[in-house]
Amino acid sequence: MAGFLTAEAVMFTSGQEKQLPALRLCTYTQGIIIAICGNFLISISLNIQKYTHVRQSQRGSSKPYYKSWLWWLGISLMGLGELGNFAAYGFAPASLIAPLGCVSVIASAIISVVFLKETLRASDLLGGALAITGTYLLVTFAPHFAPHVTANMVERSLMSWEFLTYIFVEVIAFCILLYLYKCRNMKHIVIIMLLVALLASVTVISVKAVSGMITESIQGNHLQFTYPIFYVMFIIMVASCGFQIKFLNQAMKMFDATEVVPINYVFFTASAIVAGILFYQEFFGLSPVNICMFVLGCLLSFIGVFLIARTRPKIKTDRVFISMGQIPGKRCTEKVQPEPKGSAYGTLASKLMCNRGTHTDDT
Numbered sequence: 001m002a003g004f005l006t007a008e009a010v011m012f013t014s015g016q017e018k019q020l021p022a023l024r025l026c027t028y029t030q031g032i033i034i035a036i037c038g039n040f041l042i043s044i045s046l047n048i049q050k051y052t053h054v055r056q057s058q059r060g061s062s063k064p065y066y067k068s069w070l071w072w073l074g075i076s077l078m079g080l081g082e083l084g085n086f087a088a089y090g091f092a093p094a095s096l097i098a099p100l101g102c103v104s105v106i107a108s109a110i111i112s113v114v115f116l117k118e119t120l121r122a123s124d125l126l127g128g129a130l131a132i133t134g135t136y137l138l139v140t141f142a143p144h145f146a147p148h149v150t151a152n153m154v155e156r157s158l159m160s161w162e163f164l165t166y167i168f169v170e171v172i173a174f175c176i177l178l179y180l181y182k183c184r185n186m187k188h189i190v191i192i193m194l195l196v197a198l199l200a201s202v203t204v205i206s207v208k209a210v211s212g213m214i215t216e217s218i219q220g221n222h223l224q225f226t227y228p229i230f231y232v233m234f235i236i237m238v239a240s241c242g243f244q245i246k247f248l249n250q251a252m253k254m255f256d257a258t259e260v261v262p263i264n265y266v267f268f269t270a271s272a273i274v275a276g277i278l279f280y281q282e283f284f285g286l287s288p289v290n291i292c293m294f295v296l297g298c299l300l301s302f303i304g305v306f307l308i309a310r311t312r313p314k315i316k317t318d319r320v321f322i323s324m325g326q327i328p329g330k331r332c333t334e335k336v337q338p339e340p341k342g343s344a345y346g347t348l349a350s351k352l353m354c355n356r357g358t359h360t361d362d363t
Contacts, residue, residue, distance in 0.1 A: 028144050031092025035100045038084025041077050043107035048074035051116060089208040090149070090215035093282040095294075096142040098204065098272030101265055102131045102301045109308045123307045131304025137297030141290045143282045149212025151227035157279050158229075166278045174198045189259055192251045197267035199244040201275040206237035208280065262306045269298065 052071040056063070065071050081104075088097045106128050112118040147153065157163055177195050180186045210233050213224035224230055251260050276282040283291065 025144065027091050028146070031088045031090070031097065031146075032100070032139060034084050034091065035088035035097045036103050038081040038088060039101060039104035040107050041081030041084065043104045043111060045074040045077035045081060046104075046108055047111045047116060048077065050112070054116070086207060086211055087215075088211075089204075090211035091146070093143050093146045093276055094204050094208045094280065095273040095276035095282050096138060098269045098276075099138050099298055099301055100135065101269065102135060102305050105261070105265070105305050105308055106131050123310065127304040127307025129304070130300045130307065134297040134300030134302075134304060137293055137300065141293035141297065143286050143290075145285075146282065147280060148216060148221070149209055149280075150216055150222065151213060151224050151229045154209045154213070154229050154233065162278050166274075170198055170201065187254060189251060189255050189263065192247055192254075193260070193263045193267050196244055196247045196251070196264060197271040199240050199247070200268045201271035203237060203240040203244055204272040204275045205279050206233045206240060208276075209233040210237055258309050261309045262302075265305050266302050269302075273298070 049071055052065055052068050052074065055070075056065060056068070085097065109124055109128065113120045113124070174195065177191055177198070181191050181195065210230065213227075213230050213233075216222060217224045248260075248264065251264075286294075
């Protein structure tokens with residue numbers, strides 16, 4: 001009888017072991033699908049917001065853009081997409097979810113060509129092909145196993161010597177870059193985007209921690225909300241996101257989006273991968289071939305995003321504006337607006353007033 005029970009227990013255990021990889025693969029696939037759908041929604045939201053601004057510009061409307069229902073629809077879709085990305089971190093490794101951001105760039109380029117009538121370039125086709133190939137390599141060769149994120153696991157990782165060394169180097173680098181940016185007034189795009197990337201690594205760590213603990217609680221394994229570390233990571237997530245958005249907005253004000261978007265994607269992805277490796281040990285046990293193919297997938301995605309985002313043509317409008325300097329055979333040599341102290345200043349207004357007075361007298 002004892003032997004029968006032992007054999008039955010062994011069969012039950014082996015059955016569980018066979019079901020475990022399938023369960024992990026299912027969870028991994030769910031994370032990928034959620035991340036792709038989230039990034040697709042973000043691309044739709046960006047194009048809806050762009051269309052709102054273009055339509056108001058064509059109509060010459062003075063109504064603020066935030067009073068348009070289309071703009072609010074775009075904002076709502078963006079919030080839904082970011083929520084999907086947040087949830088995806090609870091199912092799949094952070095080193096995979098972050099590079100999948102190239103899906104948003106690819107989808108945005110396709111939508112802008114089809115619906116906003118932007119010009120399709122050869123570099124768009126080449127960049128899209130490279131980005132799609134890179135995405136396939138990322139999904140195929142990325143680590144398929146993500147550790148269960150619990151409060152105890154997060155506490156142990158925070159106290160590990162690898163993370164302490166990493167965060168020490170990151171704080172020193174952040175202080176040096178902030179000194180160059182604020183005190184030395186060095187407004188180079190690489191400096192600003194490095195500040196964003198260093199904050200992004202902290203954001204990725206905290207987002208995956210919070211999302212993972214919420215996922216564990218929802219699945220009923222163990223309630224994580226009773227641990228103080230959950231609220232500590234939540235505060236870190238909100239603060240790092242806020243400062244990251246602040247520096248990113250400053251970069252968008254000083255530089256063109258065709259420069260900011262690809263550089264931000266490369267730096268953010270690199271920082272997320274490093275954070276996933278050091279904090280969550282996501283590459284532990286991964287074969288050298290998988291690591292090389294994963295890096296190749298990242299490089300192809302980086303090149304594809306650069307090709308798609310570089311100097312996109314402006315959207316076609318129905319209005320035609322001709323600059324004085326563009327008239328064939330004509331050359332503009334004088335200022336359009338005369339000097340205030342000159343005799344010609346105010347002449348046009350005087351003539352208009354005189355004509356208005358004459359017209360009044362005649363009537």
